[in-house]
Amino acid sequence: MTPNEYHILLLFDDTDTVTLRQVAKHLENSVEYTKYLCAGMVNRDLLTECVDDSGKRPRRAYRLTPKSQAILADMWRGVVKNLRGRVARARRITAIVEERADRIEEMATAANVSDE
Numbered sequence: 001m002t003p004n005e006y007h008i009l010l011l012f013d014d015t016d017t018v019t020l021r022q023v024a025k026h027l028e029n030s031v032e033y034t035k036y037l038c039a040g041m042v043n044r045d046l047l048t049e050c051v052d053d054s055g056k057r058p059r060r061a062y063r064l065t066p067k068s069q070a071i072l073a074d075m076w077r078g079v080v081k082n083l084r085g086r087v088a089r090a091r092r093i094t095a096i097v098e099e100r101a102d103r104i105e106e107m108a109t110a111a112n113v114s115d116e
Contacts, residue, residue, distance in 0.1 A: 001071070004029075004037055005046065009072055012064050019052050020060045038062055046071070 004027055011018045011026055024034035041047040046068040052061035064072070 005041055006075075008037065008041065009046070009064070009068055009075075012072070017050060017052055017061045017063055020062070023062070035060075041068075 007027060008018075008023055011023060020031060020034060020038065023038060024031045027034060027037075029037075038047055042049055042062075045065050047062040048065050050061050050063050052059045
């Protein structure tokens, strides 16, 4: 999957339907190039074409397919797994840092006691 295709799929995070112009604006690409990208995704069963008639006139729009929904779900699961790993690593590092700080504090206290 190309970065552009990934970004197109992410547009569907809050909505079921995205128009061609919305995709083009999000990618900061021309409508013609965006149409080319989306057509390729339709051919690979990542998007399905539909009509958005919520405005004054009907517009070309797209919806996710079950295949692309599964890809997005896998991506988000990967993000969660990555974050869990980072949190676990941060906890291990925090424990090491706290242990070292305690040792330094104990050494400083012992040094102050022996000076008295």
